Every structure is written in C-alpha cells, then in structure tokens.
Amino acid sequence: xxAEQLATEGCAVTVVEHMxxxxxxxxxxxxxxxxxxxxxxxxSLVARYGVAASRLAPAIESFDADxxxxxxxxxxxxxxxxxxxxxxxxxxxxxxxxxxxxxRLDGLEVTIRTRVRWxxxxxxxxxxxxxxxxxxxxxxEVVVADAVVLALGGASWPKVxxxxxxxxxxxxxxVTVSDLRPANCGFTAEWTPTxxxxxxxxxxxNVALTFGGRTVRxxxxxxxxxxxxxxxxxxxxxxxxxxxxxxRATVHLDLHPDVDVAGVAARLARRRxxxxxxxxxxxxxxxxxxxxxxxxxxxNRLPADIGGLAxxxxxxxxxxxxxxxxxxxxxxxxxxxxxxxxxxxxxxRMPGVFVVGEMLDWEAPTGGxxxxxxxxxxxAAARGVLDWLGERNP
Ligand SMILES: Cc1cc2nc3c(=O)[nH]c(=O)nc-3n(C[C@H](O)[C@H](O)[C@H](O)COP(=O)(O)OP(=O)(O)OC[C@H]3O[C@@H](n4cnc5c(N)ncnc54)[C@H](O)[C@@H]3O)c2cc1C
Numbered sequence: 001x002x003a004e005q006l007a008t009e010g011c012a013v014t015v016v017e018h019m020x021x022x023x024x025x026x027x028x029x030x031x032x033x034x035x036x037x038x039x040x041x042x043x044s045l046v047a048r049y050g051v052a053a054s055r056l057a058p059a060i061e062s063f064d065a066d067x068x069x070x071x072x073x074x075x076x077x078x079x080x081x082x083x084x085x086x087x088x089x090x091x092x093x094x095x096x097x098x099x100x101x102x103x104r105l106d107g108l109e110v111t112i113r114t115r116v117r118w119x120x121x122x123x124x125x126x127x128x129x130x131x132x133x134x135x136x137x138x139x140x141e142v143v144v145a146d147a148v149v150l151a152l153g154g155a156s157w158p159k160v161x162x163x164x165x166x167x168x169x170x171x172x173x174x175v176t177v178s179d180l181r182p183a184n185c186g187f188t189a190e191w192t193p194t195x196x197x198x199x200x201x202x203x204x205x206n207v208a209l210t211f212g213g214r215t216v217r218x219x220x221x222x223x224x225x226x227x228x229x230x231x232x233x234x235x236x237x238x239x240x241x242x243x244x245x246x247x248r249a250t251v252h253l254d255l256h257p258d259v260d261v262a263g264v265a266a267r268l269a270r271r272r273x274x275x276x277x278x279x280x281x282x283x284x285x286x287x288x289x290x291x292x293x294x295x296x297x298x299x300n301r302l303p304a305d306i307g308g309l310a311x312x313x314x315x316x317x318x319x320x321x322x323x324x325x326x327x328x329x330x331x332x333x334x335x336x337x338x339x340x341x342x343x344x345x346x347x348x349r350m351p352g353v354f355v356v357g358e359m360l361d362w363e364a365p366t367g368g369x370x371x372x373x374x375x376x377x378x379x380a381a382a383r384g385v386l387d388w389l390g391e392r393n394p
Pocket of ligand 1: 118163
C-alpha cells in the first residue's frame with residue numbers, strides 16, 4: 001500500500017520480500033473470507049485499538065473504511081457488508097484483489113524483488129543504507145534509498161513470511177520493541193480425552209461470553225486443546241492478559257442467550273419420565289457439544305435440580321489455562337513502541353525509516369480492524385515519506 005501511494009506520487013519504489021511471492025499472509029487471510037474492514041462509525045472503529053487508538057486515529061481518519069472500500073472497488077473488487085457490519089470483497093477472497101493490485105504496481109513501475117531478505121542497515125553518507133541478502137547464501141548487497149518503509153508484519157503464521165526476525169535487528173539498533181504476544185489466539189482448556197474425541201472442531205453456536213465485565217454474543221469453536229475463534233477472540237486480549245498474569249482465567253459462557261434462567265428451567269421442566277438429562281437438555285435447545293461442555297466443567301456431576309441446571313446453562317464457568325502459540329494466532333500484539341515513532345510513523349532514532357502495519361505496538365479484535373490499521377498506517381507513512389523528502393529537498 002505504501003509502495004502504491006509513493007509510486008503514484010512519482011517515487012521510484014522497490015519492494016523487497018524474502019518469500020518467493022508477495023502478500024502470502026494477505027492470501028491466507030482471504031482463505032476464510034477476506035474481512036477488509038468494518039462499517040461502524042470511525043470513532044467506534046478507532047476505539048477497537050484500545051490504548052493505541054489515539055496514535056492510530058489520525059491515520060485511520062484520513063484513510064478510513066470508506067476509503068479502503070473505494071480503493072478495493074478501484075481494483076475491480078466491489079465490497080459488501082456481511083454479518084455485524086464486516087466488509088468483504090464480493091469474491092470473498094484475496095486472490096483477485098492481490099492480482100489486480102500487482103498489475104497496478106507493475107503499471108506504476110514498482111520493482112518487486114522476491115527471495116531477498118532485509119537484514120539491517122548500513123551507515124552511508126547520504127540516505128538510508130539497506131542491507132539485503134539474496135537467495136544465494138552470502139550474496140549480501142547494500143542498496144541506498146532516500147527513505148525506507150518497514151512493513152515486515154508481526155510473528156504469527158511465520159510460514160507465510162512474517163517471522164519477527166526484525167525484532168532483533170531493531171532492538172540491537174536501540175529501538176524499543178514491546179514483546180510480541182499472541183492476539184486473536186486460541187486458549188487451552190483441560191478437556192478430557194472423550195470430549196476432544198467427540199467435539200474437537202465443533203462450533204459453539206449462539207453463545208454469549210462474559211469476561212472482565214464485558215459480554216459478547218457470537219460463536220466459538222472447540223479445539224483439540226481448548227477453544228478459539230469468534231467470542232474468544234473478541235474478549236481475547238483481556239483473557240490473555242489474565243492467563244499470562246495468573247496462569248488461568250475463568251470465562252463464563254451462556255449457552256442459551258435468548259432465554260432467561262426461568263425460561264430454560266421451564267423448558268427443562270417439560271422433561272419426560274425416564275429421560276436422561278442429556279436428552280432433556282437437547283430438547284431444551286442445547287447442541288450435543290453444549291451438553292457435553294456442562295459435563296466437562298462439572299466433572300460429570302450435573303446439578304440434580306432443574307433450577308441449578310438452568311443456572312449452569314446460563315453461566316458455564318470455563319477455566320482456560322494457557323494461550324495457543326503466537327505462531328498459530330491470527331495477529332500479534334506488541335511491536336515497535338509508540339515512543340519510537342513520530343506522527344509520520346518515522347523512527348525517531350533512524351530518520352528516513354518508517355514503520356507500518358502489525359510491526360507497530362497495537363492490537364485489535366478480528367472484524368477487519370487488522371487490515372484497516374495496516375493499510376491506514378501504510379498510507380500515512382507514505383505521506384510521511386513524501387513530507388520528509390520534501391523537507392530535505394524543498
Ligand atoms: C489466518 C489469518 C486470517 C486473517 N484474516 C484477516 C481478516 O479477515 N481481516 C483482517 O483485517 N485481518 C486478517 N488477518 C490479519 C492480517 O492478515 C494482518 O494483520 C496483515 O496481513 C498485517 O499486514 P502487514 O503488512 O503488517 O504484515 P504481513 O501481511 O505479515 O506482511 C509482512 C511481509 O513482510 C515480509 N517479510 C518479513 N520479514 C522480512 C524481511 N526481513 N525481509 C523481507 N521481507 C520480509 C513477509 O514475508 C510478509 O510478506 C488474518 C491473519 C491470519 C493469520
């Protein structure tokens with residue numbers, strides 16, 4: 001995105017990518033439906049970035065969700081609004097967008113060098129000396145650029161390229177980098193083998209999750225080692241912080257959010273003679289995975305009375321004992337500390353070097369917020385580069 005902006009303004013741009021092709025994380029994001037951004041009003045969208053909101057706000061306000069949608073439409077990918085305001089390209093995928101984008105960059109004469117890794121900086125008399133390592137081991141070169149935009153990503157799914165190798169390089173140069181941590185990650189739970197055998201991969205549909213005073217409605221998924229997705233990502237940052245601090249976090253699931261406790265009890269009271277509790281619970285509207293979850297959290301000792309059982313359905317205490325690894329998470333929390341960059345996203349210690357996207361210290365839930373902030377910071381940094389170049393060569 002930064003390359004496109006700069007090339008449009010007449011800069012000669014080279015994109016350096018260490019993988020055999022660019023945009024692999026973007027393509028991965030498109031596999032489950034590319035959620036580009038969100039339609040909520042900009043102030044509430046910006047609030048999704050929590051403590052980083054004030055630093056990201058100017059970038060997002062000047063390249064907002066509408067601008068992002070217009071950009072996609074300009075590449076032939078009109079967008080539509082899906083469930084709960086999420087925005088997707090009509091094809092739902094990333095491939096057509098990336099293909100059209102690559103063609104546009106080609107038209108703008110952006111050079112893309114793949115299988116070349118950025119390995120650091122070299123002091124040069126003028127400009128920024130960029131150390132690049134080619135695919136042939138040992139073939140290192142120094143390229144001098146007027147400005148550099150680092151857009152190296154976080155450290156989730158390193159297989160598709162963003163391996164966090166930059167942390168060591170920037171830290172060694174004195175740049176403060178907050179620890180990279182999993183965000184929008186799964187959590188581990190102490191499932192019994194029987195539960196895993198039967199329900200790993202099963203969706204927990206139409207649930208409400210409460211943690212830390214917040215409640216969200218949606219879905220989750222049972223995994224071999226715990227839970228992931230939807231509601232667990234939505235409250236994930238707070239859950240992760242508690243798990244990291246205390247070694248565990250107890251979240252509360254409402255398995256029947258449309259009916260109150262009395263309503264659930266009334267349904268359970270229609271119990272037939274000799275019917276098992278499992279059957280009654282299923283007839284009361286619970287999926288088999290939800291019924292078994294009640295047995296999991298009670299050590300298979302369901303409350304014997306209808307009132308107690310109804311209360312449990314409405315408030316299942318589920319203890320999570322760990323986070324899944326950063327490599328498996330959707331995104332990365334932590335990154336280049338905000339004090340290290342100015343309003344233009346330029347590193348204060350390295351004039352001419354800009355940082356964008358997931359490398360920066362922000363996090364947000366899923367819902368299109370990750371790509372929105374990534375693109376907005378790239379556009380802002382590109383403007384910052386032009387500004388910087390203009391200052392030096394009025
Ligand atoms: C499974 C999955 C699904 C997702 N779905 C969505 C979604 O629907 N909506 C959404 O908003 N977000 C989604 N995301 C998150 C989104 O993809 C990222 O937030 C976004 O791609 C971050 O962009 P970035 O440019 O900062 O980093 P990246 O997209 O990771 O790009 C960084 C690039 O830098 C390259 N690189 C790294 N180090 C070097 C080096 N030393 N030298 C040269 N090149 C290097 C990498 O190979 C990579 O191509 C998803 C993520 C995952 C894992």
